[in-house]
Structure formats: structure tokens, C-alpha cells
Amino acid sequence: MGKIMTAIGLMSGTSMDGIDVALLRTDGDAIVEQGPSAGYAYEARFRDRLKQGLEDAKSIASREQRPGILADLERELTLRHVEAVQAFLRQNNILRESVDVIGFHGQTVLHRPDDALTVQIGDGALLARETGIDVVYDMRANDMEHGGQGAPLIPAYHAALARNAAANGELVQPVVFVNIGGISNLTFIGADVGLVAYDSGPGNTLIDQWVEAHAGIPFDQGGMIASEGSVLPDLAERYLLNPFFSSDRRRSLDRNDFAPPKGKDANLEDGARTLAYVTAAAIIKSASHLPAAPRTYIVCGGGRLNPVIMRDLASEATAHGANVLAAEAVGFNGDSMEAEAWAYLAVRAQRGLPLTYPGTTGVRQPVTGGKFASRTAG
Numbered sequence: 001m002g003k004i005m006t007a008i009g010l011m012s013g014t015s016m017d018g019i020d021v022a023l024l025r026t027d028g029d030a031i032v033e034q035g036p037s038a039g040y041a042y043e044a045r046f047r048d049r050l051k052q053g054l055e056d057a058k059s060i061a062s063r064e065q066r067p068g069i070l071a072d073l074e075r076e077l078t079l080r081h082v083e084a085v086q087a088f089l090r091q092n093n094i095l096r097e098s099v100d101v102i103g104f105h106g107q108t109v110l111h112r113p114d115d116a117l118t119v120q121i122g123d124g125a126l127l128a129r130e131t132g133i134d135v136v137y138d139m140r141a142n143d144m145e146h147g148g149q150g151a152p153l154i155p156a157y158h159a160a161l162a163r164n165a166a167a168n169g170e171l172v173q174p175v176v177f178v179n180i181g182g183i184s185n186l187t188f189i190g191a192d193v194g195l196v197a198y199d200s201g202p203g204n205t206l207i208d209q210w211v212e213a214h215a216g217i218p219f220d221q222g223g224m225i226a227s228e229g230s231v232l233p234d235l236a237e238r239y240l241l242n243p244f245f246s247s248d249r250r251r252s253l254d255r256n257d258f259a260p261p262k263g264k265d266a267n268l269e270d271g272a273r274t275l276a277y278v279t280a281a282a283i284i285k286s287a288s289h290l291p292a293a294p295r296t297y298i299v300c301g302g303g304r305l306n307p308v309i310m311r312d313l314a315s316e317a318t319a320h321g322a323n324v325l326a327a328e329a330v331g332f333n334g335d336s337m338e339a340e341a342w343a344y345l346a347v348r349a350q351r352g353l354p355l356t357y358p359g360t361t362g363v364r365q366p367v368t369g370g371k372f373a374s375r376t377a378g
């Protein structure tokens, strides 16, 4: 057993809704003790800047390049993370000196696994200097350098959570964690095979883009709009017949891999309803590539707060003999799990332990990753 460390994880995900922060005490292995967590939302203007950043990132050919607004945006994003850490420490009466390390995801602005190119903006050295805490960042790149998809990285943490829950005899196996963020991903935890994980399809990103374009709101809170509409089978099929779902090869997704419908395709409510169905059906379709049929789905990420997605997922899963539980039903925190994972991965990186495995990203062999920025450097 390694030393137990206190780590803070910082996640700014593909939904671009804000920064999730979580404190974790962990040895980077079996011991995980969750501390407080919080979310710091971006205001609409900064979200628009991030969207501009995604546009500007399309011309990136090598990962150090920062065309257009990206250099400025990287600094602004990092300073927002500094503020989030400072607010989190203050609000929870945590001394900076008691935190050993920060795991910093940054913001994915480009992800092209077929070209071995993934770019997360975020200045680890600046974050370390300004917070006075050591930082591990850029945790996807080494995986890609070793033939992996660079995502998903959360499965190592899911495995630690499942080990603890299984020790309490709580879950019917095989268990699958489903993270419904901007994009959704699955982690399969079975008895006889190692971890199997991959991106499973669009999560909330299509719904978010649809309601933003047609109602001027960032997301469909509580599935209110979707619950007024009907599923349009032709539109749903257009998404679900995408070769992504039928291909034998699992690949990780960029936010732009699936485009939202055109205005003429649906009215506001039917569009939101159909996209909620697509989110759920995509998960079940992708689950058909798992080594065995799941019996329990544990759902985390913002999508679990959309009851329309959850109802569709439950009805599709039940038809395949599985039960769907929100993370909270088994004692996990579905909002902070990704941030907890980044704290966990930072400790693993510091200990030189693998972050990814052939079964999770397709990497050639288990590899560690991350860059290190010392609070005292410079």
C-alpha cells in the first residue's frame, strides 16, 4: 500500500458548463475516501469563448500550436481554475498546505484519435505557481503516444469504486458505469475479464446545442422540453445508423463527431425528445460490444438529471435484462465523479501507476501518463 495522499481533481468537460472540483484521499489504488466537492459554472460569455476556441482549434496540426484566441483562452481558463481552487479551499476550510497534488484535466479543444492528436488547453505550471500546490496535467497524451485513443481515462477510478462496492456485496454483476456528460462513455466491470471501456455516443451535447439554438437556453433542465415532445423515428435512426455503433473497432469521440439536427428536421420539443432517446439508445447499442450483457448500469454525469433520458435508458436496459441506477443510489456522487477521478489519476501518475489499459483505450500496454508541475518551480 502506498502513502495516502490528499488530492484535488479539476474537470472542465465537453459540455463546457463549468469546473467541477473534488477532494479525494487516496493511495492511488484501493483506498478512496471522498471529501467535499463543488461546481463553479461558466457564464454564457465564457462558454462562447470556449466555443470560439473549439473553432480555432480545428486548424491545429501539432499539439503545441495555439492558433486564434487559444493562447489567451488557455491563460484565462487556467486562471479560472486557480479561482475555483481558491474558492473551494476557502469554502471548505481546507488549508492549501494539506493538499498534496492537483489533477488538472484542462479543456479538450480538439480530439482526433485517428491522427493521434488530442489537445487539452490548461497551463499546469501557471496553476501550480498560483495555487502553491503541485499539479499533474495533460494526462491523455502519453496514452495516445502508445497507440491508445486518449480516452476514456475514468475507468481506472470506476474500477476502484466498484471494488469497494463489490466488497459490500451491493451490486449484481456485471456492472457497467455510464458517464452521460457531453459525450457518454461506458466502463464494464466483470468478474473474469479486465476492464473494458469506451465512448458510447453523444451524451448531452446534441440536446444542449439543439435547445441553445432554438430556445436560447444552455440545456434542457429536468427534461422539461423533451417531455413535451415525441420521438421522431426517422431522425433517431439517422443517428443510430451511424457506423460508429456497428463498427468492430471502438473509437473515442470528439464533441463535433455528431452534429445536431437542422432546424427543419423537428420542432423544439420533438427535437429534444428525439435526442434524449438517441442518448439512451446509443448507450444500449454500444453496450452490445461489451464482453457480456450488463446486469447493473450505474449512471453518473449530468445526463442522469434528465428524467427523459433516464426513463428511456431504463426501458431499453430492462428489455435487455439490466437494472439502471443513478450513482447516488449506490452511494456515489454522480456530479463529482469525474473530478474525483482526476484526483485519483494524479496520485496514480505520481506513483508511476498505469492510467490506461489495452481494454480501456486500446493502448498497446498499460501506461502511466501526465506532466508534472511543481509549486516551487520557476
Ligand SMILES: Nc1ncnc2c1ncn2[C@@H]1O[C@H](COP(=O)(O)OP(=O)(O)OP(=O)(O)O)[C@@H](O)[C@H]1O
Pocket: 011, 012, 013, 014, 015, 016, 017, 179, 180, 181, 182, 183, 184, 203, 204, 205, 207, 208, 218, 219, 220, 221, 222, 223, 300, 301, 302, 303, 305, 306, 338
Ligand atoms: N438538471 C439537469 N437537467 C437536465 N440536464 C442536466 C441537468 N444538469 C445537467 N444536465 C446536463 O448535463 C450536462 C453536464 O454534464 P457533465 O457535467 O457530466 O458533462 P461534462 O463533464 O462537461 O462532459 P464530459 O463527461 O463529456 O466531459 C449539461 O450540459 C446538461 O446537458
Ligand SMILES: CC(=O)N[C@H]1[C@@H]2OC[C@@H](O2)[C@@H](O)[C@@H]1O[C@H](C)C(=O)O
Pocket: 013, 014, 108, 111, 118, 150, 151, 152, 153, 154, 155, 181, 182, 183, 184, 185, 199, 252, 253, 338
Ligand atoms: C477527449 C476527451 O476529453 N474526452 C472526454 C469526453 O467526455 C466523455 C468522453 O468524451 C470521455 O472519453 C472523455 O472524458 C472522460 C471523463 C474520460 O476520459 O474518462
